[in-house]
Amino acid sequence: MKVILKETIDSLGIIGSEVTVADGYARNYLLPQSKALKATPANRKILEQEKFKIELQIAKEKGLAEEMAKRLEGVTCKIVAKVSQEDRLYGSVSLRDILDTLETQDIKIEKQMVLLTEPIKTIGTFKIPIRIYKDVETEITVEIVPE
Incomplete structure (x- = not known):
């Protein structure tokens, strides 16, 4: 249809x-x-x-998305996790963990925006892409540190 x-x-x-x-x-x-x-x-x-109204709304959405991308640029998300002696995580850091940590920093994004392909299972620093709008993407830094 x-x-x-x-x-x-x-x-x-x-x-x-x-x-x-x-x-x-x-x-x-x-x-x-x-x-x-x-x-x-x-x-x-x-x-x-209504085409004029629609074009204005698209421009407004894209403008808000670009503004949010600028705010997210350079954001570091530090997550403390339990690790074994070989520096491997007990479990993994998932999308939910990243969203919760961002929320403590007063950054609210939807889970569809985070392009995390698979859970993080080791300590270290990772760049995670965030798609805010169709053509607007940015990256945040996720730092996994041992407890």
Whole structure:
């Protein structure tokens, strides 16, 4: 089913774009949550009339994302963990640990933004990419130190 997005959804596209999604996804999630409209000629006409508003909203979202990227640049997240004699962690440092530590520094980001491919299992310093918006990415430093 073709739908027109009413808000930016990371996995689909930006606000105002016309995308094709599974019928069930559109019927059960996007349309009831008012995140999209069916791509009909009438809705396309409405979209053309609101195109200026949509472009302003995209610029605003991107501006906020760039501002947040500047704030996150150079942020160091220090996590204390229990280690064995061989300097290996008991367990691992996961996405949740990173988000909790950032929250103590008054930095609130969503878990989808953190591009951690696998949990960290050794001590050391790691660069973790953060995707704030479609084309806006930055890195934070995660430092794992022994307890």
